[in-house]
Amino acid sequence: MNRPVRRALRRDPRLLVRLAAWSVAETAPALVVGLAVARAIDDGFAAGRPGTGFAWLAVLAAAWLVGAAGARQVVLAVAAIVEPFREDLLGHVVESALDRASAAGHGPGSAAVARSNLQVELARDAFASVITVVRSFAFTVVSVVLGLGALVPEVLVLVLPPFAAGVGLFLLSLPAMARRQREFLLADERTAGSLAAAVGALRDVTACAAEDRVAASVGARVAEQAAAGRSLARVTALRTLSLAVGGRLPVLLILAGTPWLLSRGAGAGVVLGALAYVTQSLAPALGNLVQGLGISGVRLRVSLDRILRPDVPPGPASPALPAAAERPTLSPEGHAPSPGPVAPPYGPAAGRVAARNVRAELRGVVFAYGPHAEPVISGLDLSIPEGDHLAVVGPSGIGKSTLGALLAGVLRPGAGRVEVGGVPADRLDPACRVLIPQEAYVFRGTLWDNLTYLAPASREEVDAAAREVGLTALAERLGGYDAEVSSGALSPAERQLVALTRAHLSPARLVILDEATCHLDPAAEARAEGAFARRGGTLVVIAHRLTSATRARRILVMDGTSVRLGGHSELLAASPLYADLVGHWNPATPQEPVL
Numbered sequence: 001m002n003r004p005v006r007r008a009l010r011r012d013p014r015l016l017v018r019l020a021a022w023s024v025a026e027t028a029p030a031l032v033v034g035l036a037v038a039r040a041i042d043d044g045f046a047a048g049r050p051g052t053g054f055a056w057l058a059v060l061a062a063a064w065l066v067g068a069a070g071a072r073q074v075v076l077a078v079a080a081i082v083e084p085f086r087e088d089l090l091g092h093v094v095e096s097a098l099d100r101a102s103a104a105g106h107g108p109g110s111a112a113v114a115r116s117n118l119q120v121e122l123a124r125d126a127f128a129s130v131i132t133v134v135r136s137f138a139f140t141v142v143s144v145v146l147g148l149g150a151l152v153p154e155v156l157v158l159v160l161p162p163f164a165a166g167v168g169l170f171l172l173s174l175p176a177m178a179r180r181q182r183e184f185l186l187a188d189e190r191t192a193g194s195l196a197a198a199v200g201a202l203r204d205v206t207a208c209a210a211e212d213r214v215a216a217s218v219g220a221r222v223a224e225q226a227a228a229g230r231s232l233a234r235v236t237a238l239r240t241l242s243l244a245v246g247g248r249l250p251v252l253l254i255l256a257g258t259p260w261l262l263s264r265g266a267g268a269g270v271v272l273g274a275l276a277y278v279t280q281s282l283a284p285a286l287g288n289l290v291q292g293l294g295i296s297g298v299r300l301r302v303s304l305d306r307i308l309r310p311d312v313p314p315g316p317a318s319p320a321l322p323a324a325a326e327r328p329t330l331s332p333e334g335h336a337p338s339p340g341p342v343a344p345p346y347g348p349a350a351g352r353v354a355a356r357n358v359r360a361e362l363r364g365v366v367f368a369y370g371p372h373a374e375p376v377i378s379g380l381d382l383s384i385p386e387g388d389h390l391a392v393v394g395p396s397g398i399g400k401s402t403l404g405a406l407l408a409g410v411l412r413p414g415a416g417r418v419e420v421g422g423v424p425a426d427r428l429d430p431a432c433r434v435l436i437p438q439e440a441y442v443f444r445g446t447l448w449d450n451l452t453y454l455a456p457a458s459r460e461e462v463d464a465a466a467r468e469v470g471l472t473a474l475a476e477r478l479g480g481y482d483a484e485v486s487s488g489a490l491s492p493a494e495r496q497l498v499a500l501t502r503a504h505l506s507p508a509r510l511v512i513l514d515e516a517t518c519h520l521d522p523a524a525e526a527r528a529e530g531a532f533a534r535r536g537g538t539l540v541v542i543a544h545r546l547t548s549a550t551r552a553r554r555i556l557v558m559d560g561t562s563v564r565l566g567g568h569s570e571l572l573a574a575s576p577l578y579a580d581l582v583g584h585w586n587p588a589t590p591q592e593p594v595l
């Protein structure tokens, strides 16, 4: 890790000489401040010679001007050392990215290079800061020692021992501080990474009812970071102690030793001058060193670690989300599944209950989309026995999707209860039911991963489901189950076929199709619905076309906040709304009414 730093410092010794020369100029005030104050008082103002006093103050002002000019040149000299260091690191980043890309057989990932670039910038800034504070500390200490020696050498006995003790204390605490600072930085990165992963996977997390698990995992990261912060704060107390001992104790000792200094011939101005050296130069230099090395030094180390060893993870891998590779899926060709979104929980997730059957019971259900909104569903009673095939029809916006979401436990009723197999729907094990919305969900990954996302399956089972639902031709056209698919690369109808086959393969005994076939042509829709009707379990179809209703065993007509349940002929006679919907429909024509 130190190699780039050493290389940068050894590259051109003339740069170091230049830096040292300008550092001398920069620390001119540190050399002069105490002497000028002492002489201005003792030889000038206190001796009744204000001209001499002002002359010494003018010397101090001149020293500040020289210091300012020196500080400007120091910045340029530090940049001259640091910029080649940055280029060196950038060259390394680009070379490593190209090496990795050629080994992997694809172009270099621009995101990875951009990340490394950021680390390079951090390392450059930290390196500049470390050079600046360490150099400034060294030159200031030498200047102060020379100044105090010229002023009153005895005072060095009062200043140097506590100062050395403070520096020693800081150096002793430095390894522990660096370690804890590093742990804190890494914990911070892990929390950020974990949160970013959770936010990016929110849709998957919700779809898999993994909120509790993800919250627990992110919470663990936050707790870890808080512990690292506390641990850092404890060791930071040592830093404060070293500053107190090295920067403040000398002031007390000078004040306490004033009678002794006066007895040795020093004037009041000399005592004030010694105090000026300590308070204006020595203590700030120690403070800067403690602050600069404690933070920039650690940052430099961490950044260089990242740049030079990019494959080393920043700590234990974030378990915020279960990895897709943990899914118990079998690739048709025995390949490892490609990384996809978060895996759904197999077996009831925490707080979820598996039901023995999927008989759905709705009792006195009221639901509104807001505390002051009109209820979309009001006082609904409905029983859906196991094995039922129910079609839900009604005008647009009447609440069909809301009913589907209540059954799936995605929404909770404001009043009344929705139970599946005796379990409140929102607490039901997600494996027991599946809801396919109109906008089918396909994630970037292989077709196989997309199909086996809800449950592991054998090649035969996937083939059979694809045949039943009508996916086989699409799978062949895509190039088989190992073909990479993504949402944007498939048409809405193709996405629906993938989602339908996935649901068909799931263990769910309650299937809710919420206009899940709306993009399919009528023949494909009939085939897909038929596949689910034959599959067993309960099928609830929120119908897009009236033909879906004619295929169902029972039909629920939603009309305002009232509902009517029955068979096709029964409803034709009993429900004006249903008769009206059917009245617009002539089965002989290909134009079917869309609900």
Ligand SMILES: Nc1ncnc2c1ncn2[C@@H]1O[C@H](COP(=O)(O)OP(=O)(O)OP(=O)(O)O)[C@@H](O)[C@H]1O
Pocket (backbone or CB within 6 Å): 369, 376, 394, 395, 396, 397, 398, 399, 400, 401, 402, 403, 595
């Ligand atoms: N998230 C929401 N926030 C507020 N109002 C909503 C929300 N979702 C739906 N609604 C409103 O609730 C009512 C019922 O909507 P829902 O989607 O359940 O009807 P639908 O019968 O399924 O309609 P469509 O056939 O057009 O899909 C509508 O008036 C709709 O505007």
